Amino acid sequence: MSTVRDERALSTQPVPEGGGGGGRHDGSVTLPSLGPVGWLRYAWRQLTSMRTALFLLLLLAVAAIPGSTFPQRSIDAARTTQWITDHPTAGPLLDRLGFFEVYAAPWFAAIYLLLFVSLIGCVAPRSRIHWHQVRSTPPRAPRRLERLPAHQEVTVDGTPDEVRDRMRARLRGRRYRVHAHDDSTLSAEKGYLKESGNLVFHLSLIAVLVGVAWGHLLGWKGDVILPVGQTFANTLSRYDTFSPGPWVDPTDLEPYTIRLDRMDVQFETQDKGRGQFGMPRDFRAFTTLTDASGHSEPREIAVNHPLETGGGTVFLLGNGYAPHITVRDAEGTVIYSDATPFLPQDNNYTSVGAVKVPGAQPDGLGFAGFFLPTGVIDEQRGPHSIFPGPADPQLALTAFEGTLFPDGAPQSVYTLNTSAMTPLPGKDGEGQLRILLRPGQTFDLPDGRGSITFDGVERFAGLSVRTDPGKTLTLVASLLALAGLILSLVVRRRRVFVRVRPAPEDGRTVVSVGGLAKDDDEGMDDEIAAVLTAPEGSR
Amino acid sequence: MTDYTLAQLSNYSVYSAMVVLTLAMLAYALYLARIAPERSERTAEVRERELVPAGAGAEKSASGLDAPPPGPGAGAGESPGVRAAGVDVPEPLGARKAGGVGRTLTMLGTLLVVAGVVLRALEVHRWPLGNMYEFALVGAMFTLVLFTAWSARRDLRWLGLFVVGPVLLVLGAAITVWYTDASELMPSLRSYWLAIHVTVATMTVAVFTIGASLGILYLIQDRLETSGSPRAAFMRRLPSARGLERLTYAAHVVAFPMWSFTLIAGAIWARQAWGSYWNWDPKEVWTFVIWVVYAAYLHARATTGWKRQNATWIALAGFVCVLMNFAVVNMYFVGQHSYSGL
Ligand code: HEM
Numbered sequence: 001m002s003t004v005r006d007e008r009a010l011s012t013q014p015v016p017e018g019g020g021g022g023g024r025h026d027g028s029v030t031l032p033s034l035g036p037v038g039w040l041r042y043a044w045r046q047l048t049s050m051r052t053a054l055f056l057l058l059l060l061a062v063a064a065i066p067g068s069t070f071p072q073r074s075i076d077a078a079r080t081t082q083w084i085t086d087h088p089t090a091g092p093l094l095d096r097l098g099f100f101e102v103y104a105a106p107w108f109a110a111i112y113l114l115l116f117v118s119l120i121g122c123v124a125p126r127s128r129i130h131w132h133q134v135r136s137t138p139p140r141a142p143r144r145l146e147r148l149p150a151h152q153e154v155t156v157d158g159t160p161d162e163v164r165d166r167m168r169a170r171l172r173g174r175r176y177r178v179h180a181h182d183d184s185t186l187s188a189e190k191g192y193l194k195e196s197g198n199l200v201f202h203l204s205l206i207a208v209l210v211g212v213a214w215g216h217l218l219g220w221k222g223d224v225i226l227p228v229g230q231t232f233a234n235t236l237s238r239y240d241t242f243s244p245g246p247w248v249d250p251t252d253l254e255p256y257t258i259r260l261d262r263m264d265v266q267f268e269t270q271d272k273g274r275g276q277f278g279m280p281r282d283f284r285a286f287t288t289l290t291d292a293s294g295h296s297e298p299r300e301i302a303v304n305h306p307l308e309t310g311g312g313t314v315f316l317l318g319n320g321y322a323p324h325i326t327v328r329d330a331e332g333t334v335i336y337s338d339a340t341p342f343l344p345q346d347n348n349y350t351s352v353g354a355v356k357v358p359g360a361q362p363d364g365l366g367f368a369g370f371f372l373p374t375g376v377i378d379e380q381r382g383p384h385s386i387f388p389g390p391a392d393p394q395l396a397l398t399a400f401e402g403t404l405f406p407d408g409a410p411q412s413v414y415t416l417n418t419s420a421m422t423p424l425p426g427k428d429g430e431g432q433l434r435i436l437l438r439p440g441q442t443f444d445l446p447d448g449r450g451s452i453t454f455d456g457v458e459r460f461a462g463l464s465v466r467t468d469p470g471k472t473l474t475l476v477a478s479l480l481a482l483a484g485l486i487l488s489l490v491v492r493r494r495r496v497f498v499r500v501r502p503a504p505e506d507g508r509t510v511v512s513v514g515g516l517a518k519d520d521d522e523g524m525d526d527e528i529a530a531v532l533t534a535p536e537g538s539r
Numbered sequence: 540m541t542d543y544t545l546a547q548l549s550n551y552s553v554y555s556a557m558v559v560l561t562l563a564m565l566a567y568a569l570y571l572a573r574i575a576p577e578r579s580e581r582t583a584e585v586r587e588r589e590l591v592p593a594g595a596g597a598e599k600s601a602s603g604l605d606a607p608p609p610g611p612g613a614g615a616g617e618s619p620g621v622r623a624a625g626v627d628v629p630e631p632l633g634a635r636k637a638g639g640v641g642r643t644l645t646m647l648g649t650l651l652v653v654a655g656v657v658l659r660a661l662e663v664h665r666w667p668l669g670n671m672y673e674f675a676l677v678g679a680m681f682t683l684v685l686f687t688a689w690s691a692r693r694d695l696r697w698l699g700l701f702v703v704g705p706v707l708l709v710l711g712a713a714i715t716v717w718y719t720d721a722s723e724l725m726p727s728l729r730s731y732w733l734a735i736h737v738t739v740a741t742m743t744v745a746v747f748t749i750g751a752s753l754g755i756l757y758l759i760q761d762r763l764e765t766s767g768s769p770r771a772a773f774m775r776r777l778p779s780a781r782g783l784e785r786l787t788y789a790a791h792v793v794a795f796p797m798w799s800f801t802l803i804a805g806a807i808w809a810r811q812a813w814g815s816y817w818n819w820d821p822k823e824v825w826t827f828v829i830w831v832v833y834a835a836y837l838h839a840r841a842t843t844g845w846k847r848q849n850a851t852w853i854a855l856a857g858f859v860c861v862l863m864n865f866a867v868v869n870m871y872f873v874g875q876h877s878y879s880g881l
Contacts, residue, residue, distance in 0.1 A: 050842040054835055058853070061831040061860075068821035068868065075819065103819050212817075221814070282729075304730040304811050315814035464814050471816060478803045485799060489792045489837075519841070522785065 047114070048121030056115040063111055067102035070094065074101060116209060123202045130195050137179035138187035141497035145514030148497070150524040153512040154532060160184065160500040163509040167498045170531055176496060186498040194518065197487025200480060207477035215470030220244040220312075227322035227339040227460040231259040234311060234465065240413075254311020255292045262286040263459040265319055267388045278348055278387050285316050285461045301463070311467075318462025320344045320351055323371050323395055324455040327357050330448045335359050341460045342371035343414050348385040349373050354416040355397075356404050360450070364404040367435070367452065368416040369397035377436070395437040395454045399424040399445065424449075493518040496531060546721045549658035553676065553714060556651035560707050563644035566637050567699035571773035573634035638696040645690075645703055649683040652710070656680050663721045668737040671869055675713035677738075679706045681745035689749075697777050701752040732808035736801060740826075743797040744861055747833075750790030751858035754851045757783035761848055784847050788840060791854055795833050802830055825864040832857040 034042060046052055071079040080100045084091030098105030145151055156163055161183075168186055171178045176188035222239035226232050234257070236242060236250045244250045264284040268277055283303050290296040291310070301307045307314040320343060327336035335357055342353030355367040374387035375394030383396040402421030411417050424433040424446065435443045437454035444451045495516045503510045513532055515524045630638075656677055660667040667673045686702045689695060761780035777783065805826060810816040817823060836857060839850035 050838065051844065054838050054842055054845070057831055057835040057838060061828045061835070064824055064828050064831070067819055068824040072819060304732075306811065306814070313814070317814060466814050468815070471810070474816070475803075475807070478806075482796060482799050482803065486796050489796065520785070 044121065047118050050122070053115065053118050053122065056111060056118060060111050060115060063108050064102070066099050070099050070102075072100060072102065074104070112209075116206060119202055119206060123199060123206075126195075127199050127203075130192075130199060133195075134192050137181075138177060138189035138495060140181045141185040141187050141499060142514070145497055145499055145512045148514035148516050150515040150517075150528050151513065152525075152528050152532060153510060155503045155505075155508050155510050157507065158509055159507065160502055160509045163511050164498070164500045167500075167511065167513075167531070171496060171498075174531065176494075184500055186496075188496045188498070189494070191491050191493035191518075193487050194491040194493045195488070197484040197489075197491060200484030201488055202484075204477045204481035204484060208474050208481065211470040211472075211474030211477055213470065214473060215245075215468040217245045217247045219466070219468040219470065220248045220250065221464060221466040222312075223317075223462065223464045225318075225320075225322075225341045225460050225462055226258070226260045227341060228260050228263050228458045230339070231257050232463070233257045234309075239465075254309070256309055256311055257290045258307075258309075258314065258463070259288040259290070260285060260461055261288055261298070263319060263461055265389075265459060269389070278389075280388070283316055283319055285319075285463075301461075309465075312465040313467070315464045315466065316461055317464045318344075320349060320460055320462070321371055321373060321390070321393070321457050322460040323393070323457045325355055325367075325395070326453040326455055327355065327360070327365065327450060328453070329361060329450040332450075335450070337455075339458045339460075341414075344388075346385075347388065349388040350383070350385040353414050355452075356413075356416065358404050363401045364421075365445075365449065366400040366402075366404055366416045366418070366421060367397040368400070368418075369395070369435075371395055371457075373457075390457060393439055393457050395435070397435040397437075397452075399433050399435065399452075401449075492521055492523070494521065494524065494527060496528065498531075545658050545662040549655045549662060549721075550714070552651050552655035552658060553710065556648045556655060557707060557710050557714075559644050559651060560648035560703050560710070563641050563648055564700060564703045564707060566641035566644060567696065567703060570634050570637040570641055570696055571700060571776070573631055573637055574773055574776045638699075641696060641699050641703075642690060645683065645699060646687055648703075649680075649687050652676070652680045652683055659721060666734045666738070668733060668741065670719045671717040671865075672713050672719045674737070674741060674865065675709050675717055678741045678744050678748075679709050679713070681742045682706050682709075682748050685742075685745050686749065697773075698749075698752065698756075701756060702749060705748060705752065730808060730811060732804060732811065736804040736808050739797055739804065740801040743794050743801055744865070746790055746794035746797065747858055747861050750787055750794055751855060753783060753787040753790055754854050754858075757787050758848060758851055758855075784851065787851060787854065791833065791836060795837060798826075798830055798833060802826055821868050822864070825860060825868050829857055829860045829864060832860055 071083050073080045084095055084100070087094075094100065098107065102108055142148070146153070158166070164180075164184070164186060168178050168180070171186065171188040174190070176190045177192075178186055178188045180186050220243065222236075222242040224232050224239050232238055234253050234255060236253065242250060262285075264282065264286070265280075266282040268279045268281055285301040287299050287301060287307070288296055289299045289307065289309060299307050301314055301316045303316055306316070320341060322339040322341040324339045325336070326334055329335050336355065336359075340353060340355055342351035344351045349372075351371040351373075352369070353371060354369075357365040357367075370383045372383055372385040372392075372394045373389060374385050374391040375383060375396070376386050377383045377394075377396065383394075400416060400418050400421040400423050402418075404417070404421070405411065406417065406420035425431070426433045433446070435452065437443060437452070439454055439456045442451050442453040497514045497516075499512045501510050501512075502508075511532070513528050515528045517524045656667055659673065659676070663669070668677055682702065683706055686695070686698070690699075756777060757780055760774060760777060760783050763774055764780045778786070805823065806816040809818060809820075809823070832853060836850055836854040839845045839853050840847065
């Protein structure tokens with residue numbers, strides 16, 4: 001009796017699920033006489049049961065969603081701050097609950113860590129069992145084959161021994177592992193790869209997670225804005241922003257330099273469709289890479305074509321304009337002269353930036369405002385650009401005087417901290433001084449403060465250098481998981497049992513074949529028919 | 540220039556496909572209406588239904604099985620009587636005609652949609668998967684091609700209405716709401732990974748769509764079978780609940796590894812284009828959510844004590860996420876995948 005039940009399930013479950021499963025064990029386990037160890041074991045079984053895994057999976061899906069509906073700090077800090085300001089009640093509360101950093105939130109981590117604990121607790125014993133099953137022989141045939149889900153019985157020519165040998169050959173031909181526990185039966189099984197695939201799939205998921213964690217701990221990324229003609233050296237101080245993983249030593253970077261020789265940028269100029277005019281078409285940076293040994297060679301970086309340096313991969317993630325600006329004092333001595341990157345704010349590259357001249361006399365000078373590749377200044381929208389290419393470049397600035405770095409704290413190079421500065425007054429002392437410059441033009445600052453010149457405009461490349469030592473493991477593990485998954489879904493695990501007995505007529509044999517598959521397997525009846533009728537050795 | 544003509548031709552092709560598919564849908568509807576068995580057969584079916592429990596019981600005692608009965612839905616559904624009602628009675632002539640017309644028109648519609656896609660690709664000189672209109676168009680194409688190919692292997696006339704209908708809906712939305720003029724691509728989309736990742740994703744959505752149609756039919760059929768209430772005539776012609784459940788599962792078994800591949804290919808491409816293989820961009824989040832939900836479906840189906848019906852509900856939830864991912868995430872969520880062209 002019990003054999004049949006076990007056979008039916010063709011179970012790969014290591015432990016009978018307490019409290020769950022078919023419900024047959026319900027009640028008997030939950031009685032209060034368990035004791036601490038018993039409770040622990042009970043809790044462990046619950047955690048490693050498939051129903052818990054299922055629940056955690058669904059929970060993981062639900063928990064991931066807020067990260068797509070709310071702005072995330074790690075992706076767009078400005079938008080996050082804006083959202084919180086716009087929602088004074090919900091904002092701070094959601095912030096405390098981690099809704100703006102969902103994927104770093106403790107509750108999110110709790111879900112996937114529990115899931116993976118459950119996974120390990122489930123897969124480890126299953127692997128052990130599978131290991132034994134693969135090396136052991138198929139189980140003994142049940143006494144009554146007609147009780148199996150698929151069964152056929154026919155009478156054929158030949159003695160029982162001959163028929164049995166014939167059946168064995170056929171089963172082998174169909175790639176069954178065949179074993180005879182006694183003289184009148186055969187036990188055959190195939191499809192072990194189903195379970196192997198399943199285990200590889202689940203184990204690989206763990207490896208994926210390890211790869212991700214490894215990359216997080218040992219990877220780093222740094223961003224730098226590099227105007228054409230300038231050189232970037234891979235050292236910590238040269239990066240505009242640098243975010244190392246917890247185990248990274250940021251002083252130990254591979255020394256190499258990248259010079260940006262030229263930048264190629266193309267935008268859509270034929271208005272071919274709704275909203276297509278001015279859309280980006282191609283970005284390409286032509287650089288010279290010089291490695292630690294001093295060897296130089298030209299290398300190209302484009303979107304979708306990063307540059308591998310050996311000490312990080314360099315991606316071209318942005319571009320913009322760096323107007324070359326020169327500031328002179330009253331005597332005409334140059335006190336500032338640089339290609340100054342302005343950050344694009346919209347698709348037409350209306351860009352903002354600042355010029356800081358702490359060496360000016362008598363007080364520090366600062367300029368802030370817009371660079372417009374194709375500028376239009378209207379009353380309503382203020383200065384803005386109407387095309388991303390440099391068709392009519394303009395600089396629209398306001399000027400300030402005073403202390404540039406009031407508290408000595410570091411500040412963004414693209415904005416001016418005007419808390420300790422006063423705006424220079426406009427003509428006739430009215431309002432604020434507005435400076436509008438086209439390339440080659442110079443503006444004389446009032447009251448002998450010198451002058452500012454817009455010499456011309458260069459492009460800059462927004463480069464991002466990144467390393468992720470875990471990515472290979474993650475990729476390999478993902479592909480393994482995929483392979484395992486396909487195996488586990490495609491392969492069918494089947495058991496076939498054969499029993500022979502002499503027929504009443506002489507020289508004839510009754511052969512009874514029963515089959516049993518994991519899950520419901522439509523093809524089992526056909527399989528048995530094939531085993532009974534196929535010629536020897538064929539499949 | 541000639542390019543303009545190609546785009547026009549592509550649109551005409553899609554419009555004519557929609558007309559043809561509407562007719563195909565009507566033909567399939569007619570097919571379902573006509574396959575209602577004649578009155579005498581209907582009484583036969585009632586008799587059969589009454590016989591089912593007895594038959595099932597007899598079968599069980601004959602084999603002497605006292606193992607616990609499989610969970611409801613896990614196999615109890617299919618008894619010989621029900622299956623016979625679905626298959627053995629010959630089809631009325633009207634139904635056969637309507638079904639044949641439906642099949643032919645669907646094939647024609649499929650060809651027209653394929654033509655629409657090819658013309659569009661020729662027009663833009665690139666893989667036609669750069670904006671929402673093109674995703675929808677190509678998704679519809681894959682759904683039709685898949686259905687047509689599958690129909691060649693087995694009789695799926697009963698499913699026609701439930702595939703062609705949704706496809707028409709998508710084509711209609713595509714050409715009215717999501718229509719975008721043919722144009723080139725932004726730099727981050729210029730990669731052969733576009734062809735790989737987005738093509739497989741779109742194909743997978745096609746399989747998921749057929750899977751969802753099957754899942755809904757299964758749930759309806761199952762409810763009708765278990766409640767024993769009189770079924771609309773055509774539902775008796777569909778496969779049994781158990782058969783429908785198997786088909787639902789089969790569709791998802793194909794789709795899930797494909798979606799896994801989509802996820803992996805997307806990550807590889809993301810590293811190429813954005814510098815990091817995973818950025819929790821809204822589109823990535825939803826791709827992941829969809830993957831997890833469908834994993835939960837397969838998991839639920841293998842979990843002892845979980846009903847097939849409930850598992851199927853999870854699959855349908857997965858499809859809701861697929862729809863979200865396409866219609867809502869593309870248009871309303873801010874992220875690096877803002878390519879919708881709207
Ligand atoms: C990281 C989370 C997990 C994912 C994404 C996942 C996904 C899947 C998928 C897609 C399947 C179907 C493949 C097949 O039928 O062979 C499956 C099967 C299975 N999973 Fe998981 N799983 C996860 C965690 C777990 C955990 C924690 C357990 C143990 C409690 C578990 C136990 C099983 C078992 C036993 C099967 C095979 C069912 C059968 O065919 O008999 N899984 N899983």
